[in-house]
Amino acid sequence: xxxxxxxxxxxxxxxxxxxxxxxxxxxxxxxxxxxLHAGDPLxxxxxxxxxxxxxxxxxxxxxxxxxxxxxxxxxxxxxxxxQIPVFGICLGAQLIAEALGAKVAPMPQGKEIGWFxxxxxxxxxxxxxxxxxxxxxxxxxxxxxxxxATALWQSDHCAQQGFRFGSVLALQFHIEMGPRELEDLLHxxxxxLDGSAAVQSPEALRAGAAAASGLEAKLHCLLDSWLKSL
Numbered sequence: 001x002x003x004x005x006x007x008x009x010x011x012x013x014x015x016x017x018x019x020x021x022x023x024x025x026x027x028x029x030x031x032x033x034x035x036l037h038a039g040d041p042l043x044x045x046x047x048x049x050x051x052x053x054x055x056x057x058x059x060x061x062x063x064x065x066x067x068x069x070x071x072x073x074x075x076x077x078x079x080x081x082x083q084i085p086v087f088g089i090c091l092g093a094q095l096i097a098e099a100l101g102a103k104v105a106p107m108p109q110g111k112e113i114g115w116f117x118x119x120x121x122x123x124x125x126x127x128x129x130x131x132x133x134x135x136x137x138x139x140x141x142x143x144x145x146x147x148x149a150t151a152l153w154q155s156d157h158c159a160q161q162g163f164r165f166g167s168v169l170a171l172q173f174h175i176e177m178g179p180r181e182l183e184d185l186l187h188x189x190x191x192x193l194d195g196s197a198a199v200q201s202p203e204a205l206r207a208g209a210a211a212a213s214g215l216e217a218k219l220h221c222l223l224d225s226w227l228k229s230l
Contacts, residue, residue, distance in 0.1 A: 001230050003085065004048035006031045009072060011056030011091060013037070014184040018176035019216045020052060023223055036068040042075050050085040050227075051076070053092030055174065057189055059141060060094045060104045073099055085230060086168045087223075090139055093162070093170035097143030100165060104143045107158060111140040113193060114200030115208030118153040118161055118173070126164065126225055127152040130218060136174040136208070138185065140192070143172070157198040169226050175219045179209045 006024050008017045010033060017024075017031065024031045029050075034040045045051070053076065063069045076099045079086045088096040094104045120131035130153060142160050145151045149165035155173075162171045177185070186202055193199055200208070 001085075001227050002027065003029050003050035003227070005029070005046075006050050006052060007043050007045075008033045008052045008054060009075075009092070010035045010054055011037055011058065011066075012188070014188045015055045016181075017052060017054065018174075018181045019178060019219050020176055020223075022216060023220045026220070036072055037066070039068075042071050045075070045079055045082065045084055047082070047084070049079075050087065051079045053086065053088040053095055054176075055090035055092060055138075057192070058091065060091070060098050080166070080168060083167045085227065087226075088168070088170040089176060090172060090174060093172050094141060094143050096168055096170045097146055097163075100146035100149065100168075102144045102146040102149075104141055106140055107142050109157065110196045110198065111192065111194065112137045112155065112157040112198045113139075114198060114205060115212065116155050116157065116198070118155055121151045121154055124150075124152075126169075126222065126229070129222055129225065130175075133215075133218060134208070134212065135215065136177050136182065136205075136212075137172070137198075138174060138189070138192075139172060143170075164226075167230055175215055175222070177209075178216070179206070182206070182209045 006029050115134050117134045118130050120127040142158050145163050149163040151163050153161040
């Protein structure tokens with residue numbers, strides 16, 4: 001299927017669709033942004049929509065600090081019930097996992113921030129398309145795999161890196177970020193670089209972004225393959 005509209009839910013001004021923008025433009029799909037943190041009203045979903053739930057530094061448990069979060073969770077559940085395609089990244093994936101009844105909690109082994117490879121857990125073309133790919137990770141919490149979902153990837157530091165559930169695709173890692181998006185994240189969230197075992201320095205993060213090749217094409221292929229399978 002080809003979406004008629006891509007709705008992007010934003011949680012902070014410095015994390016957005018990134019490389020999704022080039023995918024949508026190449027396929028002539030309008031992109032509509034909803035800036036939840038700035039007070040934008042939630043969109044009205046309709047058949048033909050695709051929902052992109054982006055990242056952010058907050059936790060899915062922080063409803064008291066973010067009054068938009070309960071409504072967003074309800075919107076995600078509505079989209080899942082209506083079988084509208086939902087794609088989640090990092091916090092977005094955690095919000096989806098919680099909507100599906102899974103737990104989200106701090107990782108006992110500490111944060112994972114850096115360029116680390118994925119290992120596929122499933123034989124599907126969707127999972128195999130990113131097997132051994134080195135991608136950007138930036139998270140201190142992780143989800144469990146929802147009941148009935150298919151686990152797709154893991155990394156050395158985190159056993160739950162993504163899952164598929166019906167018309168849902170959830171990624172713990174950031175495949176949407178190029179060097180410019182990484183610089184925005186470094187500017188606003190450098191305080192999270194605590195020097196622990198799986199946390200790279202700003203220099204290593206920039207070097208990883210410069211060395212990353214083909215991620216935009218892999219994201220486009222992942223999206224096309226997923227939507228074609230629905």
